[in-house]
Amino acid sequence: MTRRLLTGNAAAAWGARLAEVDYVPAFPITPQTEIIETIAHWMDQGEMAGRFTTLESEHSMITAAGSAAATGTRVFTATSSQGLLYGMEMLYTVAGWRAPFVLMNVSRGLSSPITLEPDHNDILAARDSGFLQIHCATCQEVLDSVLLAFRLAEDDSVRLPVIVNQDGFYLSYTREPVEIPDIEEVRKFLPAFDPENTQFRAGEPRSQGVAVLGGAFYSYFRYEMHLACLNTLSVFDSIAQDFADHFGRKYGILETYQMDDAEFCFVMAGSFATKAKNAVDLLRDAGWKIGLVRPRLIRPFPADALCRALTGIHGVAVIDQNLSMGKGGILYTELASALYSSNSNSPLLVSYIGGLGGRDITREEFFKMARETRHAVETGKVPLPRLLYTEDELRQMRKLQTIAHAPWG
Amino acid sequence: MKETTFKSLKNLSTDHLLASGTAICAGCGGLEAVKIMYDILGKNTVFVNSAGCMTLLSVYPFTPFQGSWLYTAMACAPAGAQGIRDALDVLLNKGRIQPEEDLKVVVLSGDGSSYGMALSATSAAMDRNLDFFYLCYDNEGYGNTGHQSSPATPHAARTATNSGPFGYPGYKKDLFAIWTAHKPAYAATIIGSEPLDLARKVEKAMSLKGPKMFIALAPCPTGWHFDPRETVEIGKLAVKTGIWPLKEYLDGKVIHTKPPRRRIPVEEYLKKQGRFAHLFSPQRDTKQLEEIQARIDEYWAEAI
Ligand SMILES: Cc1ncc(C[n+]2csc(CCOP(=O)(O)OP(=O)(O)O)c2C)c(N)n1
Ligand code: SF4
Ligand SMILES: [Mg+2]
Numbered sequence: 001m002t003r004r005l006l007t008g009n010a011a012a013a014w015g016a017r018l019a020e021v022d023y024v025p026a027f028p029i030t031p032q033t034e035i036i037e038t039i040a041h042w043m044d045q046g047e048m049a050g051r052f053t054t055l056e057s058e059h060s061m062i063t064a065a066g067s068a069a070a071t072g073t074r075v076f077t078a079t080s081s082q083g084l085l086y087g088m089e090m091l092y093t094v095a096g097w098r099a100p101f102v103l104m105n106v107s108r109g110l111s112s113p114i115t116l117e118p119d120h121n122d123i124l125a126a127r128d129s130g131f132l133q134i135h136c137a138t139c140q141e142v143l144d145s146v147l148l149a150f151r152l153a154e155d156d157s158v159r160l161p162v163i164v165n166q167d168g169f170y171l172s173y174t175r176e177p178v179e180i181p182d183i184e185e186v187r188k189f190l191p192a193f194d195p196e197n198t199q200f201r202a203g204e205p206r207s208q209g210v211a212v213l214g215g216a217f218y219s220y221f222r223y224e225m226h227l228a229c230l231n232t233l234s235v236f237d238s239i240a241q242d243f244a245d246h247f248g249r250k251y252g253i254l255e256t257y258q259m260d261d262a263e264f265c266f267v268m269a270g271s272f273a274t275k276a277k278n279a280v281d282l283l284r285d286a287g288w289k290i291g292l293v294r295p296r297l298i299r300p301f302p303a304d305a306l307c308r309a310l311t312g313i314h315g316v317a318v319i320d321q322n323l324s325m326g327k328g329g330i331l332y333t334e335l336a337s338a339l340y341s342s343n344s345n346s347p348l349l350v351s352y353i354g355g356l357g358g359r360d361i362t363r364e365e366f367f368k369m370a371r372e373t374r375h376a377v378e379t380g381k382v383p384l385p386r387l388l389y390t391e392d393e394l395r396q397m398r399k400l401q402t403i404a405h406a407p408w409g
Numbered sequence: 410m411k412e413t414t415f416k417s418l419k420n421l422s423t424d425h426l427l428a429s430g431t432a433i434c435a436g437c438g439g440l441e442a443v444k445i446m447y448d449i450l451g452k453n454t455v456f457v458n459s460a461g462c463m464t465l466l467s468v469y470p471f472t473p474f475q476g477s478w479l480y481t482a483m484a485c486a487p488a489g490a491q492g493i494r495d496a497l498d499v500l501l502n503k504g505r506i507q508p509e510e511d512l513k514v515v516v517l518s519g520d521g522s523s524y525g526m527a528l529s530a531t532s533a534a535m536d537r538n539l540d541f542f543y544l545c546y547d548n549e550g551y552g553n554t555g556h557q558s559s560p561a562t563p564h565a566a567r568t569a570t571n572s573g574p575f576g577y578p579g580y581k582k583d584l585f586a587i588w589t590a591h592k593p594a595y596a597a598t599i600i601g602s603e604p605l606d607l608a609r610k611v612e613k614a615m616s617l618k619g620p621k622m623f624i625a626l627a628p629c630p631t632g633w634h635f636d637p638r639e640t641v642e643i644g645k646l647a648v649k650t651g652i653w654p655l656k657e658y659l660d661g662k663v664i665h666t667k668p669p670r671r672r673i674p675v676e677e678y679l680k681k682q683g684r685f686a687h688l689f690s691p692q693r694d695t696k697q698l699e700e701i702q703a704r705i706d707e708y709w710a711e712a713i
Contacts, residue, residue: 022496049503051495051498053495055533056533056536057530059484059485060487060530063485063488064489064491066489067481067490067493068492068495070479070493071496072496072500090485200493200497200512201512202476202509202511203509205474207467207478207479208478209479209480209481210468210478211468212468217469
């Protein structure tokens with residue numbers, strides 16, 4: 001084991017390297033490029049044995065990833081934002097092939113307007129595709145999640161591709177100390193890929209991705225995918241325990257922070273949750289009984305684990321770094337549906353949208369969300385979903401608008 | 410290059426590897442080309458298919474192929490082929506499969522895909538010098554969706570989206586020229602009704618490494634409106650009238666493999682197909698017919 005300062009992108013590349021992937025189909029997009037450049041360099045230097053192919057689009061890249069996995073090789077690929085959406089048809093398609101592989105998404109806000117910094121609308125657009133989703137909050141978690149993702153993807157009861165998500169800039173370009181496990185230890189945790197019947201060989205003819213005619217046959221395969229995806233929830237803990245036994249870091253389906261005696265909490269995904277942690281510490285110093293719940297798995301959706309974690313909590317501020325136009329926060333919606341059908345004494349939920357396109361969520365805003373949530377609990381009146389924006393930000397925006405609308409010449 | 414084993418029709422097998430009884434229309438010229446090509450390529454192949462008529466060859470749990478099959482989507486069969494080829498190469502290099510377990514990778518795509526949606530993926534596969542076969546069965550329209558105009562539809566043909574008195578206003582795109590501009594290992598135009606020419610070309614391509622690109626004109630009774638029994642005759646007329654030049658590209662040179670000795674008027678080809686009926690009745694559209702003929706004459710004047 002070595003310890004090094006690594007960016008999230010480098011950590012992702014290390015994950016692929018340690019998983020000894022056979023194949024990396026690629027296409028560049030900011031902020032993902034460092035991942036593929038690093039892997040290409042290692043392959044050129046002979047430090048990684050495998051093949052790196054630059055495709056001409058993400059649509060083709062995801063196709064090649066799926067078809068190479070369907071041929072029985074271990075595959076890693078990476079994209080972001082526009083790339084993920086460009087390949088969307090194939091995300092759904094290759095998931096149906098039941099050929100496991102890992103795709104790193106480096107979250108970035110979607111066009112338009114075109115931008116570079118992160119939010120989760122890209123990754124959440126893929127939530128119904130059949131890919132599992134693991135959301136990371138630290139660079140260490142990025143590396144570790146790639147290894148976990150291969151174990152989950154290749155598990156007999158799952159056999160689905162996985163997207164591991166890290167936030168662009170906040171993780172992709174941020175250096176953090178990362179433990180790089182020894183390859184011998186990784187091999188014990190993640191043995192060579194056994195493709196079983198997912199392969200193409202002369203002498204063993206096989207048809208994959210074939211058409212079905214009739215809703216009942218179609219439904220069967222779709223239900224199977226759904227159930228396989230849900231199986232992740234049963235195998236996650238034992239795989240995570242195995243990971244902990246090898247590497248000493250234990251990952252739950254959820255990360256919970258200061259939840260033991262909490263009356264209130266934040267729920268949010270991704271690296272911005274580290275800001276929430278900091279706010280929790282400060283609020284606790286001021287006497288609040290408050291904590292944080294961060295789902296690592298978003299697909300399958302850890303409904304039971306969330307209901308359990310939120311049992312006894314009075315109020316929850318759900319912070320979505322995404323916006324479903326005409327509806328609101330996706331995490332909020334999904335959490336509400338999980339709690340609604342649970343028997344537990346459900347907490348009150350207040351919905352916030354923040355962090356779009358990398359917009360910061362400040363300490364003061366976390367404090368305000370905590371106060372509003374407590375007020376909602378006390379009065380029983382839940383405010384409408386809030387779109388976080390400060391007066392100062394609005395003033396800056398108005399300035400730009402004045403320039404944009406200034407008469408020409 | 411070695412002598413061809415296909416000296417006469419007798420050398421072609423009559424026992425086809427491809428099973429019958431699929432959902433494909435009777436008299437499908439595309440299937441005819443697939444059948445002959447498959448006999449020569451053999452069953453150690455994986456066909457990588459894009460959305461189109463041939464997608465219905467393999468419908469769960471049946472397949473007419475004795476080898477393998479992967480359906481991808483409309484735009485990306487060449488990328489599917491890339492992933493499989495790369496994966497097989499890695500497995501071979503790492504000694505995880507034996508050379509006898511290797512497969513030929515064959516893209517099977519329609520014209521709508523090949524001339525349009527998948528053109529970028531095809532171009533890139535050639536850029537990367539992918540070692541694969543590509544068969545475009547060109548039925549000159551989006552067949553599977555009801556034969557709308559595609560970039561391969563010939564001038565004046567009536568389609569589901571150009572059903573007016575003039576038919577399709579555009580001109581068939583020269584995909585062969587686009588392909589050969591990439592300098593692939595091999596490219597050829599073929600047709601099922603000239604099986605010897607087809608067989609020799611596939612045989613020749615099999616000895617080469619890199620992209621081996623085929624466009625088969627695929628007379629389509631359903632979309633072109635003719636009786637299924639006419640498929641072979643119409644195919645032969647396409648060659649004899651010179652509207653479908655049989656040629657190959659190898660080492661930077663294009664050779665016509667079956668130039669019609671005396672070209673017969675293109676009318677003979679057109680009038681057999683319902684999609685061109687408006688050129689003949691209620692009255693003869695002499696101007697259109699002359700223009701179509703002139704374009705063919707021009708092609709051959711330049712070609713020879
Ligand atoms: C992305 C996408 N758009 C549209 C379709 C609908 N579609 C299915 S087959 C087809 C026609 C394909 O035409 P071609 O490649 O010429 O094959 P043919 O149907 O003629 O065999 C179309 C448009 C699709 N499957 N995928
Ligand atoms: S529509 Fe035409 S190309 Fe398609 S299967 Fe029928 S005959 Fe063949
Ligand atoms: Mg077609």
